[in-house]
Amino acid sequence: MAIAARDFKELRLDGMSRNFGTVNALMGVTLNVRRGEFIALLGPSGCGKSTALNCLAGLLTLSGGSIWLDQTRIDRLKPEDRGFGMVFQNYALFPHMNVRKNIGFGLAMQGAPKVDIERKIDEALAIVRLGGQGEKLPGQLSGGQQQRVAIARAIIIEPPLVLMDEPLSNLDAKLRLEMRAEIRRIHDLIGSATIYVTHDQEEALSLADRIVVMREGVVRQVGTPPELYAQPAHADVAEFMGYRNLIRSHLDGGKVTVGGAAIKGTPIGAIGNGAVTVAIRPDDLTIANDGPVAVKVESAQYHGNSFYCSGRAGDGSELYFTTEHRVGKGDTVRLIADPKRVLLYAGAAS
Amino acid sequence: MTDLPHEERRPLRVRLALYDLDAVTLLLVPAALFVAALFVYPFFYGFFLSFQPKAGDWLANYRKFFSDPFLYDTIEATLRLAIPATLINVLISIPVALRVRLMTRRRILTTLLVVPLTLGTVLIAEGLLTYLGPQGWFNRILSLVGIGQVRLVHNYTGVMLSLILSGFPFTFLLTLSHLTGIDPSLEQAAATLGAKARARFRYILMPLLAQGLAINLCLSFVQTFSVFPSAVLLGSPAGATRVISIAAYQAAYEQYDASMASAIAMIMGFVQLFVVALILTGRGFVYRGAVGSGKG
Numbered sequence: 206m207a208i209a210a211r212d213f214k215e216l217r218l219d220g221m222s223r224n225f226g227t228v229n230a231l232m233g234v235t236l237n238v239r240r241g242e243f244i245a246l247l248g249p250s251g252c253g254k255s256t257a258l259n260c261l262a263g264l265l266t267l268s269g270g271s272i273w274l275d276q277t278r279i280d281r282l283k284p285e286d287r288g289f290g291m292v293f294q295n296y297a298l299f300p301h302m303n304v305r306k307n308i309g310f311g312l313a314m315q316g317a318p319k320v321d322i323e324r325k326i327d328e329a330l331a332i333v334r335l336g337g338q339g340e341k342l343p344g345q346l347s348g349g350q351q352q353r354v355a356i357a358r359a360i361i362i363e364p365p366l367v368l369m370d371e372p373l374s375n376l377d378a379k380l381r382l383e384m385r386a387e388i389r390r391i392h393d394l395i396g397s398a399t400i401y402v403t404h405d406q407e408e409a410l411s412l413a414d415r416i417v418v419m420r421e422g423v424v425r426q427v428g429t430p431p432e433l434y435a436q437p438a439h440a441d442v443a444e445f446m447g448y449r450n451l452i453r454s455h456l457d458g459g460k461v462t463v464g465g466a467a468i469k470g471t472p473i474g475a476i477g478n479g480a481v482t483v484a485i486r487p488d489d490l491t492i493a494n495d496g497p498v499a500v501k502v503e504s505a506q507y508h509g510n511s512f513y514c515s516g517r518a519g520d521g522s523e524l525y526f527t528t529e530h531r532v533g534k535g536d537t538v539r540l541i542a543d544p545k546r547v548l549l550y551a552g553a554a555s
Numbered sequence: 556m557t558d559l560p561h562e563e564r565r566p567l568r569v570r571l572a573l574y575d576l577d578a579v580t581l582l583l584v585p586a587a588l589f590v591a592a593l594f595v596y597p598f599f600y601g602f603f604l605s606f607q608p609k610a611g612d613w614l615a616n617y618r619k620f621f622s623d624p625f626l627y628d629t630i631e632a633t634l635r636l637a638i639p640a641t642l643i644n645v646l647i648s649i650p651v652a653l654r655v656r657l658m659t660r661r662r663i664l665t666t667l668l669v670v671p672l673t674l675g676t677v678l679i680a681e682g683l684l685t686y687l688g689p690q691g692w693f694n695r696i697l698s699l700v701g702i703g704q705v706r707l708v709h710n711y712t713g714v715m716l717s718l719i720l721s722g723f724p725f726t727f728l729l730t731l732s733h734l735t736g737i738d739p740s741l742e743q744a745a746a747t748l749g750a751k752a753r754a755r756f757r758y759i760l761m762p763l764l765a766q767g768l769a770i771n772l773c774l775s776f777v778q779t780f781s782v783f784p785s786a787v788l789l790g791s792p793a794g795a796t797r798v799i800s801i802a803a804y805q806a807a808y809e810q811y812d813a814s815m816a817s818a819i820a821m822i823m824g825f826v827q828l829f830v831v832a833l834i835l836t837g838r839g840f841v842y843r844g845a846v847g848s849g850k851g
Binding site: 262264284285288290291293295299300301310314344359362 | 740741743744745747748749750754762763844845
């Protein structure tokens with residue numbers, strides 16, 4: 206019998222809220238998660254994403270709203286009665302137990318027969334590719350191996366829902382990429398729903414089926430990675446998704462002013478003439494001889510296949526752009542952007 | 556970067572620094588002198604003095620101690636106080652610390668619990684004598700409700716109460732600090748894996764606390780083993796609470812036999828050492844590594 210997530214149809218968060226004293230850490234989070242779905246909770250630190258995860262795990266009680274697993278209300282259950290797997294940011298491996306004991310802990314708590322536990326530990330070790338490390342103590346493992354043990358320990362209880370709290374933040378860049386693929390592979394293998402907290406938009410884009418962008422305790426946007434990448438619903442979401450150029454401007458006759466030049470853009474939502482925020486990714490702003498915006502290069506970072514540059518336009522505004530051509534400080538270049546990739550939001554962003 | 560010069564050309568200061576020795580190391584000197592003058596020297600002085608008895612051969616003091624029940628029984632009397640008092644203090648400190656750890660106003664309770672530490676044994680003894688004595692409020696209430704007088708001072712109970720009152724804050728603070736040193740996410744992880752409060756205590760907290768408790772037992776034992784003022788003030792210094800320090804005191808200041816007193820002090824030291832060694836050996840069977848998680 207292979208390790209597979211317990212069957213369920215849907216996890217439903219209904220107006221999930223939590224406050225600490227007078228601080229509203231989480232306000233009315235509503236979300237439906239299907240079995241097999243990989244959801245990333247994305248946002249800057251302090252946005253409430255970890256609070257949301259702890260509420261789901263039962264480590265924090267809700268101050269409002271409810272959580273449902275199919276027809277069962279679970280937000281009043283203690284963490285030990287929910288049966289969700291959780292992977293902690295610091296892994297939280299039991300330092301006094303060897304790898305096998307750590308992984309088998311959940312099953313031992315359920316009172317499973319010893320032979321079954323041992324067989325499932327072997328299976329879990331194989332899933333996370335840690336065969337032969339079973340007798341070591343956590344302190345003898347590398348960060349990446351500890352991470353694998355933490356994942357094995359969480360999935361062995363066959364949870365309907367796996368919760369991960371920035372699991373890759375303590376690993377180096379190479380290992381992070383490797384473990385990212387591993388996490389998605391394991392998720393697909395056991396078929397649970399996974400809720401994955403991160404502040405790294407690249408991680409969220411590459412891992413998740415759907416991304417929930419949070420800010421100050423509120424869900425700002427829910428969407429698939431391409432939706433969020435191409436069309437963030439709000440200027441602040443755009444900023445978080447890598448739209449580094451956020452320019453205050455004025456919409457007039459379908460055109461906005463960027464760096465002193467009038468260019469066309471794509472309105473997000475219904476907006477009329479007046480104050481707007483223009484959002485452009487540095488990747489979408491490139492050098493062209495007939496480009497409308499002239500800037501003087503202030504810095505150019507070498508990124509291997511491209512240069513990541515900042516330049517100053519005639520009206521004093523700073524613009525970030527990328528180019529494949531070598532540019533030097535002080536050069537004057539002309540920039541252009543596809544109007545479809547110039548997003549316009551109502552109101553002036555901060 | 557230039558290459559390092561040959562080994563012998565490195566200045567002495569640099570070579571010493573490789574062994575973590577520098578000018579700051581000199582700050583250790585006053586402490587080392589202090590320990591030498593007040594601990595090492597008196598210890599060896601007493602050790603050699605104990606082999607120079609007033610009469611008889613060099614082992615006469617020790618032979619006398621172990622042949623006179625009035626003397627050797629003091630070991631048992633002391634252990635009968637020190638071991639239960641230590642165990643009670645350490646065992647009670649665990650549930651209290653477990654509770655206090657979760658309190659938001661921990662500081663107030665901690666302060667309250669620590670007050671007895673500042674009082675000193677004599678004040679505690681005075682208080683107990685007054686409150687629990689035959690004319691104290693405790694016995695008066697007992698008389699009023701018809702239970703009758705209970706003897707709580709000038710016996711074993713009195714000394715035991717005093718040892719618990721004065722020793723508990725110390726063991727509590729130690730246990731609390733060991734407990735708060737355990738990463739709370741370990742307990743949370745155990746909870747998400749289905750461990751109920753009792754199982755979390757048994758499989759996670761207790762094993763990680765064990766090494767701290769062993770140290771706690773040692774310190775608490777050493778403290779209670781050298782009980783003197785409360786054994787005199789609250790106990791029956793000629794009877795059940797004739798502890799070994801009383802025997803040493805009498806040899807030194809009633810019989811003016813410094814050599815015999817030194818011998819008793821040495822015996823006292825070796826009994827303590829034996830118990831501490833026993834506890835630390837037991838510690839070998841429990842987990843002794845870091846109590847955090849992940850890469851520290």
